[in-house]
Amino acid sequence: MDINIVKLKKYASKCSVLYVEDDEIIRTQTASFLGRFFTDVVLAEDGVIGLAKYKERKFDVVITDINMPNMNGIEMIEAIKEILYTQIILVTSAHNDSEYLMKLINLDVSRFVLKPFNNKQFLYVLYKIAEELTFENERKELQEEVVSLSKNAQIIVDEIKIGIITIKDNEVNMANRAFLDIGGFDSYDTLKLEMPEIGVLFEEASHCVNATSNKDLIEQLEQLGDDEKKVRIIKDTKTYEYQVTSTKLEEENSYILTFSDITAIHNALYNDEHTKLPIRKFVLEKIELLKQGVSELGVIIVRAKNFENIAKWYGKAEATAVEVEFSTIVKAVKNEQLPNAFIGYFAENQIVIISDKYDMSETYKILKGIDISTETLFTKHDRTDLRFHLSTQAEFLKLDTSKELNALEVDLINAFDFMQ
CATH class of the missing domain: 3.30.450.20 (PAS domain)
Known part of the structure; x- marks a missing residue:
């Protein structure tokens, strides 16, 4: 039973003790002995007083005699266990009665010291209790620190x-x-x-x-x-x-x-600079994805009739403005009628709407009726010298998905060329 006194004093200095003993001489002597190691020792002369003091505050260790007036040690232990079942309790008794032992074991009390005390044995029991408490407190502190660090880390990561x-x-x-x-x-x-x-x-x-x-x-x-x-x-x-x-x-x-x-x-890589619609490369990529598992894809191709004359008459900037306006109108129709369908920019003045599972007939009908006139752009460009009227050309196609992607690309190119 080797005991490191330095460690005992270190461990015990952080532990509080409630010592309950009715014999004044033993209580005084033992309190003096405990005071050499524990800095926080509270005394009580019977179970009633001991329980009252226990209810006032927390103690790391309760040391108690068994036979005491008013309330004996076992009754006090039963009351304490109802408050905190895990409370560490050390029993000191002059009796080695099996009836007492069974009651204490049933109360989950496993630490005993017989009186009169063997100081070395008593000291060893105190040392193990103080060591256990210290390690447990350190474990809790470390756990709290880890939790705190974890929470702080999560806060930082969330930023x-x-x-x-x-x-x-x-x-x-x-x-x-x-x-x-x-x-x-x-x-x-x-x-x-x-x-x-x-x-x-x-x-x-x-x-x-x-x-x-x-x-x-x-x-x-x-x-x-x-x-x-x-x-x-x-x-x-x-x-x-x-x-x-x-x-x-x-x-x-x-x-x-x-x-x-x-x-x-x-x-920037996939969308047209002006209309902000996905460019041809992305359109073809979408077709490649959508054609998986279906025999055909529904496609509406749309262009503004006589669009090429805008650049000739008014310049490239005005042609771009008209194309943006046209694509905005087509996109609005698509979003209203087919919100989940794909819309892309195939080439200048060429817009495609693709779907693998939606009825596109109503959308097609609306798109064919789109007009862009001089008045449409007046308020946007502060121009009064624009004189044109554009109607929409639209075709509804069925793409055969058994074809290779490059063949489908050619089909779309031909379909737009045929519209001109």
Whole structure:
């Protein structure tokens, strides 16, 4: 029973003791002995007083005799256990009665010292109790510090505008505010409930990551080059694109993924500078995606009749303004009639609307009736010398999806040429 007195004093200095003993001489002597190590010792001469003092404040350790007037030690222990069942209690008694022992064991009391005290044995029991309490307090403090650091880290991560998630054993176990906003989730719990496999969040698109499970997502990111580590999301009919980076953490099967918004770059590369509609490359990419699993695609092609004369008569700037106005009107009709259909800029004065599952007849009818006149642009350009009237040419096509993409491109080119 080796005891490190220095450690005992260090441990005991942070512990509070309630000592209950009816014998005044033993109480005084033991209190003096306890005072050599514990700086916070409260005395009580029977169970009633001891219980009253216990109710006034918390104690790390309760040391009590058994046989006492008014309320004996076992009765007091029963009352204390009702208040705090985990309370550490050390029983001191001159009796070694099995009946007492069974009652105490049933109360989950396992620390006993017989009187008269063997100081070394008593000291060893106190040392183990103080050590246990110190270690437990240190564990709690460390746990609170970790929780605090974790909360602070989450606050810091939430301030980062780049979407961040961590995946461990193929499950998302952290997501910052920016990523929750990307997916439209109000909280991490909602993400876990509604979309535990985050790959489902992203649209199928060529040159982008397409994965239905977190495992597949990680595997694809590890195999793809940086230029291909992209995902697309459609929110409120708008397309957003994000560059993804993946980093393997030291912890086994753990990864951190970041999502940087490159929508502006994507739009600059894929959208027409003036009409802001997806250019031909993106139109063909969309056709390639939509033709999977269907035998034909419905397409409306639209152009403004005699548009080429605008540039001749009024110059390129006015022709561009007319094209923007025309595309805005066509886009408004599409959004009203077919909000989920795709619209793109195939070439100058050539707009396509594509759908794989919607009736396009009403949209086609409305588009054929569009007119753009001089008055339409008066208020926008502060010009009164514009004199023209443009009508719309529109055709409804069925694209055979069994054809290769380059063949479908030729079909669209021919269809627009035939309109002229």
